[in-house]
Amino acid sequence: MPAPYQLGPNQYGKAQVRLVRVDRDTPRHRVSDLSVTSQLTGDFTAAHTEGDNAHVVATDTQKNTVYAFAREGVGAPETFLLRLADHFTGSFDWVTGGRWEAEQYAWSRIPTAASPQGHDHAFVRDGGETRTALVVRDSDATTVLAGLADLVVLKSTGSEFVGFPRDEFTTLADADDRILATSVTARWRYAADAGPLDATAYDRAYEAARAAMLDAFAETYSLALQQSLYAMGSAVLDAVPEIAEVRFSMPNKHHFLVDLTPFDLDNPGEVFSVADRPYGLIEASVLRDGADSADAAWALVGGFC
Numbered sequence: 308m309p310a311p312y313q314l315g316p317n318q319y320g321k322a323q324v325r326l327v328r329v330d331r332d333t334p335r336h337r338v339s340d341l342s343v344t345s346q347l348t349g350d351f352t353a354a355h356t357e358g359d360n361a362h363v364v365a366t367d368t369q370k371n372t373v374y375a376f377a378r379e380g381v382g383a384p385e386t387f388l389l390r391l392a393d394h395f396t397g398s399f400d401w402v403t404g405g406r407w408e409a410e411q412y413a414w415s416r417i418p419t420a421a422s423p424q425g426h427d428h429a430f431v432r433d434g435g436e437t438r439t440a441l442v443v444r445d446s447d448a449t450t451v452l453a454g455l456a457d458l459v460v461l462k463s464t465g466s467e468f469v470g471f472p473r474d475e476f477t478t479l480a481d482a483d484d485r486i487l488a489t490s491v492t493a494r495w496r497y498a499a500d501a502g503p504l505d506a507t508a509y510d511r512a513y514e515a516a517r518a519a520m521l522d523a524f525a526e527t528y529s530l531a532l533q534q535s536l537y538a539m540g541s542a543v544l545d546a547v548p549e550i551a552e553v554r555f556s557m558p559n560k561h562h563f564l565v566d567l568t569p570f571d572l573d574n575p576g577e578v579f580s581v582a583d584r585p586y587g588l589i590e591a592s593v594l595r596d597g598a599d600s601a602d603a604a605w606a607l608v609g610g611f612c
């Protein structure tokens with residue numbers, strides 16, 4: 308019996324393959340700690356409509372490929388994902404594209420009395436922040452997105468919020484000196500004509516983009532989180548010419564000055580309560596002039612406007 312309905316867009320693969328690779332060719336080891344997701348697109352209609360698995364590269368095989376490729380080294384997450392993309396689209400005619408994603412967790416060497424520069428093979432996990440990478444391929448293009456998530460930053464002054472419209476529902480007082488705090492999730496897109504970079508170039512670009520956004524957050528006298536965001540995006544584009552666009556999603560972590568007058572105490576900007584919800588959510592993209600929008604790739608990311 309012919310299938311009664313059309314199959315819509317589909318993709319499949321293995322999500323969140325946890326991978327730790329130790330580079331141990333010298334006594335000074337290096338640890339790469341990632342969670343990798345591989346999803347394939349292509350001709351998988353018969354699998355859905357008829358249960359014919361002839362085209363179904365098993366998700367288990369995709370997971371094993373991640374581990375086998377790690378035996379050769381991981382390098383930058385972007386280059387690791389590009390290797391997976393090349394492998395799956397190059398090995399199976401009917402795989403025309405896919406989505407390969409990584410989250411990378413950073414480990415620092417533990418400084419000890421004997422090794423103040425950091426131990427050779429003992430590490431401590433860095434804060435909550437993660438590095439992210441995403442490769443999206445279809446029959447027309449390969450898009451490389453890199454970024455970070457949960458980079459928590461705070462300024463204890465140098466931030467105000469005034470001049471906003473007031474209506475019958477407005478109670479917020481002008482703030483001419485407030486705490487500005489956020490948890491930055493950012494993704495940046497490499498220009499298609501930058502081509503694939505090598506692993507060290509992706510690593511350098513990551514460090515430069517991260518440093519640029521931190522510098523701009525710190526140095527911008529902020530009139531709103533929106534203005535800080537735009538300054539951070541501009542700094543990333545200034546720092547890394549290969550980046551065409553950067554998108555941010557930044558919750559405004561509100562800090563409220565506590566009224567201490569019931570206790571006969573003043574509070575000159577020193578004691579705050581922190582609310583985790585609701586929170587302002589500030590999202591925007593900052594684009595280089597003339598950059599295309601690459602909407603198809605962004606549509607697969609989610610979490611950004």
Ligand SMILES: O=c1[nH]c(=O)c2[nH]c(=O)[nH]c2[nH]1
Pocket residue numbers: 468479530531532533559587
């Ligand atoms: O930086 C801010 N942007 C806003 O849009 C906003 N709205 C608000 O209530 N506080 C703030 N702060």
